[in-house]
Amino acid sequence: MSAPSHHHGSRVAARDHCLSLVRAVDRPTGAARYGRMFPGLDPLGTDPQLLMRAGSDGGICDAAAVLDQLSPDGDDATEAAGWPFFGQLIAHDITADRSPITGGVGPEELRNARSPKLNLEIVYSDGPIGSPYLFDHGDPAKFLLGPDGGDVPRNQQGVALIGDPRNDVHLFSLSLHVALLHAHNRIVDWLRENGVPEAEVFDRARITLTWHYQWIVVHDFLPRLVGASLVEHVLAEGCRWFAPPSLEAYIPLEFADAAFRYGHGQIRHTYRLVDDGPALPLFPDLVGFGPLPADRRLDLTQVFDVPGRPPAQRAKRIDGRLAASLIGLPEQVTGEVDAAAYRSLAVRDLLRGETTGLPSGETVSRLLGVTPLTDDELGQSWPHGTPLWFYILKEAEHRGAGDRLGPVGGRIVAEVLIGLLRADPASYLSLEPDWEPALPVTGSGFGMADLLTFGIHRDQA
Template identity: 85%
Template sequence: MGAGDGQVSGAAPHGSHVAARDHCLSPARAVDRPTGAARYGRMFPGLDPLGTDPQLLMRAGTDGGICDAAAVLDPLSDGGDDATEAAGWPFFGQLIAHDITADRSPIAGDVAPDALRNARAPVLNLEMLYSDGPIGSPYLFDLGDPARFLLGTDGGDVPRNQQGVALIGEPRNDVHLFSLSLHVALLHAHNRIVDLLRGAGVPEAEVFDRARTTLTWHYQWIVVHDFLPRLVGASLVEQVLAEGGRWFAPPPLQAFIPLEFADAAYRYGHGQIRHSYRLVEGGSAVPLFPDLVGFGPLPADRRLDLGQVFDLPGRPAAQRAKRLDGRLAASLIGLPEQVTGVVDTAAYRSLAVRDLLRGETTALPSGEAVARLMGVAPLTGEEVGESWPHGTPLWFYILKEAEHRGGGDQLGPAGGRIVAEVLIGLLRADPAGYLSVQPDWEPTLPATGPSFGLADLLTLGAR
C-alpha cells in the first residue's frame, strides 16, 4: 500500500462522518522509519568529557548558589531582568523538546551515555499531539468525528480520565499551565484546519491526513522562520539553511539527538522563566511553581489568556521572558514533588542541579572546548563569573555566553549554532518534512502580517 492509500474501515460510521481509517501509512510516516527507541549521539565526539566534582555542581545549583536568581532580585527594579522577547517563547521551545526527545533515565546517571534511548522519534512531526492517530490512540479523538481532536467539556482543557489524568499525546505537556495551554491551542488549530478543509471540498477520507500535514508543516515553518530567528538570530538561520550544518547534518532517516543539544544547549529555556506571571489582564502575578503546576483538571478560573505571554495581533504587548544570565528563578531552584517525584537528595529539587548533573553524567565537554572547536573566542573568566577548576559545564557556559554575547536576549555563537544546526538538521533528515518534500513551500493558512507566525497559529482556533 502506498503512502496515503487505505480503505475506509468496515465499521459503521459515527455520526455524520466516516470512522477513522485503519491505514499503515500516512504523509507523516515513512515506511522504513524505525519503530523502536531512537538513539542519542555526539555532536562533538572528539572532545573529552569535562569531569566536574558533583558536589561542586550541587553547590552551584542550590539555594544561594551561582545559579540562584533570588540573591540578585532585591537590587533589580520591577522588570529589571526582562528580555526582549515575549514570555511564552521558552514554553513553545519546551513543546518542541517534548516533540523530539524524552530521556527517561535516572538523574543519577546509572545508564551509560551510549546506552541511553530516546522515547521520542527525533522528528518535528507533532507526535506529542497526534500520538498514534485516531486508530492507535482513539481516546484523543472525537468518537463522532475522528478527524477532530476531543477536548474538555468547555473546550478549555484536554479530556481527562476519572482520576484527572490528561488524555494527551505527551503527558509532559500537562506539567504546568503554559505547556497545557499551548497544547490546547494546537488542538483547536487542528480542528479549525479540519473545518477549513471540509469547507474547501476535500474528500472526507483525506481530511485527517491533510489536516495533520497542514498543521505539522506550519509548525515546522514557525520553528525555522519565527522561533529560531528570535533565539539565535536570523543571519545564523539563513546561513545554516543555505550551507547546511557543519557539525550536525544527518542523512535522511538517520537522525539522532546530540547530547550536547539535549543536555546543555536546548536547556537554555530554564534561564528564561520569569519570577512570576500574570495570567489575565489585571490579575495577580504568581510563580510558575507551585502555583501553576499541572497534572490535574484545569478549572475555568485558572485559564491563561495567551495574550499575556505572546504578542498577539490587536493586543497590548505581553509580559517578557527573563533575560538569560545563568540564573534561574526561585520556583525552579525548588521544584515541587509533583514535577520531580520523590527524591533521595534535596538538591535534586533544583532544576539547575539537575541540568548540571545531567551534563556530567552524559560526559559533556566544557563550554570552552566547544567554542574553541567552532573557532569562537571562549568567554573570559570574568564573563563566566565562576572559577571552575577544569572548564565550565556546557549548560552553564551557554547561559553565560547568551548573557555576554547575545545581550541576554539570544543564544551566543556556540549555543546558537548547536540549536540551529540540530533543529534544521532534524527537519532535513525527515523525508516527510517540508524542508525535504518542498523546500520552497510557504504557509497557506491565514496570516495577520506579512509572514505567518506562531501568533497566527495560536489564534487560528478562535477564528
C-alpha cells in the same frame, strides 16, 4: 500542498512524573538514539558536589540572591514570555530521555522515547486508530477536548488523555497543547470548507498543522533565539556539525542536555494569566497534572504578542540564574527525592551534563573557532572548564545581550533543529523546501501569532 504519509511508531503510554528520579528507562519507540555532535571532545568531568553547590539554593544559579537589586521587570528580555515554553514543546516533540538523573545508564545505552522528528508526535500520538481516546468519537478527524474546550479530556482521576503527559506539567505547556488541538480542529473545518474529500481530511489536517509548526520553528522561533543571520546561513550553506542522512537522525547530547535547556534561564519569576490578574510563580502555583479549572486559564496573548492586543509579558533575560520556583521544584514535578538539592532544576541540568559526559563550554567554543568567555564573564573560575549548560547561559548573557543564544549555543540549536528537518523525508524542508504557509496571515509573514489567532480565536468564535 502534497500529502506525504507519516509513520507513527507505537509506544507504551504511562503516567510519569516529568522529572522523577526513580522512573525506569522506557522502551523506545524505535531505533532512536542519542549521540555526539562533537565526538572528538573529551568529557569535562566535574566534582558533582561542586555542581550541586552551584545549582542549589543560594548558589551561582539562584536568581533570588539578586532580585532585591532589580527594579520591577528589571531582568526582562526582548522576546515574549511564551517562547521558552514553545521551546519546551519542541523538546518534548523530539526527545524523551527516561534514564535517572543520578546516572547508572551509560550514554551509549540511552534511548530516545521520541522519534527525532518535528512531527507533533506529542499531539497526534498514534492517530485515531492507535490512540482513539484522543479523538472525538462522533468526528474522529477532530481531537476531543475537555467539556468547555479549555482543557484536554481527563479520566475520572483527573489524568490527562494527552499525546505526551509532560505537556500537562504546568499551565503553559498545557495551554499550548490545547491551542494546537484547537488549531487542528479548525484546520479540519477549513479543509472541509474548501472541498477536501472526507477520506483525506484527517491526514491533510495533520500535515497542514505539522508543516505550519515546522515553519514557525524555522522562521519565527529560531530567528528570535539565535538570530536571523545564523538561520539564513545554515539554511543556505547547510549544517557543518550536524547533518545526519535521511532517516538516520539522532539527538546530540550537547543539544538535549545543554544547549536546548537554555529556556530554564528564561522562566519569569511571576506571570499574569489575564489582564490585571495576580502575579504568580510557575511552581507551585501553576503546576499541572490535574483538571484545569475555568478560573485558572491562560490568555495566551499574555505571553505571545498578538496584533490588536497590548504587548505580552517578556521572558526573563538569560544570565545563568534561574527563578526561585525552579530552584525549589514541587514534588508533583520531581517525585520523591533523596536529597533536597535534586529539587533544583539547575542542579539537575548540571548533573545531567556530567552523567552524559559533555565537554566543557570552552572546548566546544575553541572547536567552533569562537573566543571563549573570560572568568569575569563566567562569574567564577571552574577548576577544569565550565559545564556546557552553564557556559551557554553565560554566553547568551554576554554575547547575546541576554536576549538570544551566543555563537556556541546558537550554532548547536540552529544546526540540530534544521538538521532534523532535513533528515526527515516528510518535513516541508525536505519534501517541498519552497513551500509557504497556506493559513491566513495577519502580518508580513506567517508566525506563531497567526496560528494562535486561527486556532483559538476562530475555533471559539
